[in-house]
Amino acid sequence: MKVSMSVNGVVQDHDVEPRTLLVHYLRDVVGLTGTNIGCDTTSCGACTVLIDGQSAKSCTILAATADGSSITTIEGLAHGDELHPVQAAFREEHGLQCGYCTPGMVMAAVSLIDEHRTPDGGTDLNEAEVREGLEGNLCRCTGYHNIVRAVLSAAGVSLPGPGTHIAATVGGGQS
Numbered sequence: 001m002k003v004s005m006s007v008n009g010v011v012q013d014h015d016v017e018p019r020t021l022l023v024h025y026l027r028d029v030v031g032l033t034g035t036n037i038g039c040d041t042t043s044c045g046a047c048t049v050l051i052d053g054q055s056a057k058s059c060t061i062l063a064a065t066a067d068g069s070s071i072t073t074i075e076g077l078a079h080g081d082e083l084h085p086v087q088a089a090f091r092e093e094h095g096l097q098c099g100y101c102t103p104g105m106v107m108a109a110v111s112l113i114d115e116h117r118t119p120d121g122g123t124d125l126n127e128a129e130v131r132e133g134l135e136g137n138l139c140r141c142t143g144y145h146n147i148v149r150a151v152l153s154a155a156g157v158s159l160p161g162p163g164t165h166i167a168a169t170v171g172g173g174q175s
């Protein structure tokens, strides 16, 4: 069957099998391998992309279901050499180690921050909301501490000092 969607602003038209998952479509058909596959069972969030601006786990959605939509992957965030503010905050706050969860984590964070935009261009996010908002994204390396700092920083929330321990769990729960 034919599917057509905008991926990072470029219209993609391809023939796919009806059972093709969106994550496989993005990686194997469109050739954007920044979106990772961690579990294939809706558990880890490594495959998170934006569909019409909202975060979604692309291993749970058929490419056919996304027909006609606008997809943003991690490759679509930066402008040339200029990182997206969330990417820059992950780098600045050391919000990654092996990096496997990072594309999905960043995409989920972009969506979360957008959901909490205030009319003055800021956000009303707080630490608890970051932890709750990212609970569908698992990280095996970082203990989540610096991920939360990165998201709060990108959201314009002032951070506690570097040595200050903000609470120990996020998302999948245990650090």
Ligand code: FES
Pocket: 036, 037, 038, 039, 040, 041, 042, 043, 044, 045, 046, 047, 048, 057, 058, 059, 060
């Ligand atoms: S690969 Fe999609 S949630 Fe883990």
Ligand code: FES
Pocket: 095, 096, 097, 098, 099, 100, 101, 102, 138, 139, 140, 141, 142
């Ligand atoms: S940085 Fe390794 S899984 Fe998150």
